[in-house]
Amino acid sequence: MTTELKKSRGRPRVFDMDEALDKALKIFWERGYEGASLAELTETLGINKPSLYAAFGNKEELFHKALLKYATGPVAFVKDVINEPTAYKVAEAFLVKAAEFLTDPQHPKGCMIVQGALSSGESAELIRDVLIKYRVSYENLLAERFAKAKVDGDLPDDTSPKNLAKYLATLHQGMSVQATSGAAKDELLEVAKLALKIWPGNNQ
Amino acid sequence: MTTELKKSRGRPRVFDMDEALDKALKIFWERGYEGASLAELTETLGINKPSLYAAFGNKEELFHKALLKYATGPVAFVKDVINEPTAYKVAEAFLVKAAEFLTDPQHPKGCMIVQGALSSGESAELIRDVLIKYRVSYENLLAERFAKAKVDGDLPDDTSPKNLAKYLATLHQGMSVQATSGAAKDELLEVAKLALKIWPGNNQ
DNA sequence: ATATTTATTTACCAATTGGTATTTAATTAT
DNA sequence: ATAATTAAATACCAATTGGTAAATAAATAT
Numbered sequence: 027m028t029t030e031l032k033k034s035r036g037r038p039r040v041f042d043m044d045e046a047l048d049k050a051l052k053i054f055w056e057r058g059y060e061g062a063s064l065a066e067l068t069e070t071l072g073i074n075k076p077s078l079y080a081a082f083g084n085k086e087e088l089f090h091k092a093l094l095k096y097a098t099g100p101v102a103f104v105k106d107v108i109n110e111p112t113a114y115k116v117a118e119a120f121l122v123k124a125a126e127f128l129t130d131p132q133h134p135k136g137c138m139i140v141q142g143a144l145s146s147g148e149s150a151e152l153i154r155d156v157l158i159k160y161r162v163s164y165e166n167l168l169a170e171r172f173a174k175a176k177v178d179g180d181l182p183d184d185t186s187p188k189n190l191a192k193y194l195a196t197l198h199q200g201m202s203v204q205a206t207s208g209a210a211k212d213e214l215l216e217v218a219k220l221a222l223k224i225w226p227g228n229n230q
Numbered sequence: 231m232t233t234e235l236k237k238s239r240g241r242p243r244v245f246d247m248d249e250a251l252d253k254a255l256k257i258f259w260e261r262g263y264e265g266a267s268l269a270e271l272t273e274t275l276g277i278n279k280p281s282l283y284a285a286f287g288n289k290e291e292l293f294h295k296a297l298l299k300y301a302t303g304p305v306a307f308v309k310d311v312i313n314e315p316t317a318y319k320v321a322e323a324f325l326v327k328a329a330e331f332l333t334d335p336q337h338p339k340g341c342m343i344v345q346g347a348l349s350s351g352e353s354a355e356l357i358r359d360v361l362i363k364y365r366v367s368y369e370n371l372l373a374e375r376f377a378k379a380k381v382d383g384d385l386p387d388d389t390s391p392k393n394l395a396k397y398l399a400t401l402h403q404g405m406s407v408q409a410t411s412g413a414a415k416d417e418l419l420e421v422a423k424l425a426l427k428i429w430p431g432n433n434q
Numbered sequence: 435a436t437a438t439t440t441a442t443t444t445a446c447c448a449a450t451t452g453g454t455a456t457t458t459a460a461t462t463a464t
Numbered sequence: 465a466t467a468a469t470t471a472a473a474t475a476c477c478a479a480t481t482g483g484t485a486a487a488t489a490a491a492t493a494t
Contacts, residue, residue: 036440037490060264061351064482075483077442085482136349140407145345147265149482158411189420192408196421200404203344204396207362216393217400224427240470241460268452279453281472289452353452 043081046071050082051092056134059089059143059153089142089153096138097160103127104164113175114225117194120168121221124198125214128205136206139164140199165195182226197221247285250275254286255296260338263293263347263357293346293357300342301364307331308368317379318429321398324372325425328402329418332409340410343368344403369399386430401425 049071053062064085068075082088103123110116128136139161143154172187181187201214222228253275257266268289272279286292307327314320332340343365347358376391385391405418426432 033492034440035438035492037442039441056349057351058349061349061354063351063480065480066351074443076444076485079483080441141349144348144407144410145260145262145265145340147261147267147270150265161407161411186420189417189424192413192417193421193424196401196404196408196418198404199407200400200402203348203365203403203407204400206348207365209396213393213396214400216390217397220393220397220428221425224424237462238470239462239468241472243471244460267450269450278473280455280474283453284471 039081041071041073041077046073046078046081047088047091047095050088051095051138052134054089054092054142055096055136055138058141058146059150060146086153090156093138093142093156093160100127100133101137101139104167108167108171113172113180113190114222114228116168116171116175117190117225118218118222120194121197121201121218122215124201125211125218128201129209129211129214135208137198137202140202141206161195161199165191168194185226193221193224243285245275245277245281250277250282250285251292251295251299254292255299255342256338258293258296258346259300259340259342262345262350263289263354264350290357294360297342297346297360297364304331304337305341305343308371312371312375317376317385317394318426318432320372320375320379321394321429322422322426324398325401325405325422326419328405329415329422332405333413333415333418339412341402341406344406345410365399365403369395372398389430397425397428 050067053067053070057066062085064075064078067085067088068078071078073081078088082091104120107116107119107123110119139157142157143150144157146154169187169191172181172185172190175181176183176185176187181190197217201209201217204214204217254271257271257274261270266289268279268282271289271292272282275282277285282292286295308324311320311323311327314323343361346361347354348361350358373391373395376385376389376394379385380387380389380391385394401421405413405421408418408421
């Protein structure tokens with residue numbers, strides 16, 4: 027059923043670009059931008075450098091493509107989360123799904139957007155800034171959702187959507203560090219449970 | 231008043247070791263272990279490589295010495311915090327002081343123990359593991375303090391000291407990421423304030 | 435069959451990485 | 465004054481970094 031209109035002219039590519047990008051993603055994910063060497067990348071993808079460059083551009087472009095795949099793939103759940111019916115359910119879904127995702131044994135621990143280039147040398151400064159922007163935009167997504175919840179009367183008047191969003195983003199980022207450090211899913215779920223106790227009406 | 235018994239025999243060292251270590255600390259702090267190059271280190275310390283090696287050993291040893299200085303210097307407040315009279319005051323002091331420290335303009339943003347080697351190449355794996363141990367031990371310090379609080383009747387019987395400690399450690403680590411990403415002190419103080427609302431008796 | 439196109443392979447590149455051997459300079463002990 | 469000791473400066477090292485030029489192989493269009 028897949029439309030294989032591969033009347034491409036030259037020598038056919040021997041590797042699957044999507045699979046290769048996925049492997050690159052996982053290396054960046056657990057090594058970070060600077061920690062991932064071209065040597066490890068090419069070795070893992072099973073291709074050599076010129077092929078990698080022809081297919082994806084340079085290391086930086088490869089990272090960006092991997093990042094895009096990450097944001098639209100594994101991490102897409104964040105954008106679903108804001109569709110939960112109430113602010114509380116948004117927060118709950120966000121933290122619970124984060125706990126599960128960050129410790130999922132199917133892929134590297136932690137969040138690539140958090141640890142891809144947290145502190146780094148000059149060569150990764152652009153990458154670092156892009157990741158910061160991603161984090162900020164996810165946080166803003168939550169803040170906007172909570173602002174709407176206030177209008178809906180779903181949150182008390184004296185609550186600050188921004189503070190609430192930053193609280194959740196901070197927890198998420200901390201959970202990412204925890205996951206990378208070996209914390210188990212259940213431990214992070216307990217953290218999530220505790221964190222949700224701040225919610226008005228969810229006390230004790 | 232400083233006992234300068236410098237009847238050391240050979241050519242005198244031209245730089246102050248403590249000052250130099252402090253500069254190295256700040257570079258590791260904002261660049262991470264791998265991100266800090268020997269070139270940047272020697273340039274900033276104002277000494278050349280052989281001098282650095284003679285004084286501090288290799289890059290890894292220098293990092294460990296800087297880390298020790300960090301843990302006994304800027305970050306010593308964590309060990310004071312557990313002397314607060316109540317569990318709540320411990321948590322409050324921990325989060326408030328963390329917010330202030332992580333955004334202090336006097337030194338790099340964020341926590342070196344969190345971002346010194348979060349994700350990295352193979353060359354930093356030992357460092358990464360040491361930093362993980364540091365994080366775990368700080369968390370254990372809090373957990374033990376809260377266990378004592380339970381015995382004292384300062385915390386309800388159904389509270390888990392470990393979960394509480396992990397909750398606070400997670401927030402601290404998240405705040406570190408936030409600080410590195412440009413969050414302001416006031417914003418982190420708001421997060422701390424929100425976070426403390428989970429406390430029994432501190433609701434609303 | 436041949437030309438064209440595209441991918442792979444091999445071999446290479448300059449720059450940078452962490453790390454040292456060697457020489458030279460500054461100090462103290464004799 | 466001279467020997468011994470210690471540090472600094474210069475110059476170097478192999479290995480690795482990200483990146484590429486040139487040659488070769490596999491497909492399609494003519």
